Amino acid sequence: MLILGIESSCDETGAAIVADGRIIHSNVVASQASIHEQYGGVVPEVASRHQLSAILPVLETALAEAGATWSDLDGIAVTYGPGLAGSLLVGLTSAKALALARNLPLIGINHLEAHIYANWLRTNDTSASPSTAIAAADGDHQPGDPVFPLLALVISGAHTELVFIPHHGRYELLGQTRDDAAGEAFDKVARILGLGYPGGPAIERAALQRDASIPHAYTMPRAWLPGTYDFSFSGLKTAVLHMAQGAQVGATADGANRYMREGAAAASQGGISVPNLAAAFQESVVDVLATKTLRAAQELGVRQVVLAGGVAANQPLRARLAADLAPLGIALRYPPIAFCTDNAAMIAAAAYFHLRLGERSGFDLDVRPGLQLPFAAVGS
Amino acid sequence: MLLALDTSTSFASIALVSDERPLASFDWYVGQRHSTELFTRLTWLLDSCSVAADALERIAVATGPGSFNGLRVALATAKSLAFALHRPLYAVPTLDVFAWGAAFASQPVWALLEAGRGQVYAAAYPTPCATPATWKPLDGYHVVTPAEVAARVSEPVLFCGEWRDDTKITLERLLGARARFAPSLTSGRAARLAMLAQGRAAAGVAPDDPAALEPLYIRRPAITASAKAPIRLGDHAQHHQTNGGEEATHALHH
């Protein structure tokens, strides 16, 4: 089954052609990151306008690179949420028009579910089974696919969720962030440190430059929220801000907290090291995410853990989780970096598992900027 | 067979035209539901005329100004249909479509559309005009207050398009007998759009490039305060550095 996927939820315009939810025939992404960098974040109206300019060139390239014609396709898949309304509208409307023009099934895809299904994509397996073999496979499991029951850590600029997935299509929410998403914290801290946008890669790069010879091992707080699988990152972000403020204006005698004083002290002893502070922040985020994920994986007895979302590209997080899970015999899976950030191949991958069950979307499908994963009540 | 679609305002309009003969058109109050309602109406229109999508030979679209999301729906639809069907696309500004309804008037025609924030989108057209291929405003498309429109009018004119009561009252007060108002054109827009597109095709005017086509937004995107970057420590440090401030030069090591 050959599916054209379309992704336009934020500032990336993507089109991809994927066979059987796994085998990538083409994957094209046009990014606006350099445009939004000057604003320190995505400006919705600017993003929406660029989506409309990019959509046809991206579609054209995806079809050409796959060597596919319209008659080769079995369906059109498109993100309908969550995301920016104006941006989502471009991809969804385009998908409807393509489905109407070529008389193809249309399927709206939840962007968060697609991030999880990025783990089904194969990137280096050119000898993958032909289409018919996969379609005939019992339960549609192929060697190399993630193995249920799964634990998914969904981490992006807007989401931080720990999700138990016993089988295709069932999502049980174990915990989520109570304030900032992990990716949001990376963006905000990168902004405070003057490291630019997007913040995740910027902080990861900066942390690699950390200077072990600087005596200050900045310790950043960790919000454990005991007894829950919930997360909180706003206190951590504020600690970084206070440290930077302390370094810049000095700690005033009263009202200054520990991090301001630490910042002021560091400034007087040669200055705060931005790479070291970035590394300390990153360590704190990774520590909390990894610890809670490990505990959930043990408690639920999952066989594999999958990472999903833009922050899944973070190498220290991958390394830490893989090392923690290995002694338990639990495999950590994550998509290659290109499939962690927004792309259309993951949309087509998720769509396969819906289309093969006969699911279709109507032409009245609307964008859903605040869409969540379709969580089932735990125990139901 | 030509399909024309206009979702640039809260009234939407679609039409099927065969060899200059209108087959069917449908106009409705769409509000902000452009995305959900266009395709259900479009499939109904095609089905009711027994026209398959691949029988469409030309696509025509109104490019604005208007609702930004409405324009995105119109253009994403028209671009994608033209792309998937390999058919020529004809793009016509919404104000041209409004004004074409009064192209045979004996006095100059102004097309107006509410733009919010006390302004209107406006364009003036020379009349009478019988050739769709040359139908263009005298001096482009503007976003101005009704009073600024009135200031540009010296002779009797005919206003057409969509306006609020207070816009009309202002123009009447400032222009008196020089202002005449066509009935607000909330229906038949796509049929007029189709006439303009067919006229261009018949005159041998080249179609528009679907990939490159942009809406006529006229207004630039508003950069909201929340989207602006807050004060960055790094920027401060760099700023101090350029001033030679000593404390800042060692405050941050990148």
Ligand SMILES: [Zn+2]
């Ligand atoms: Zn995403």
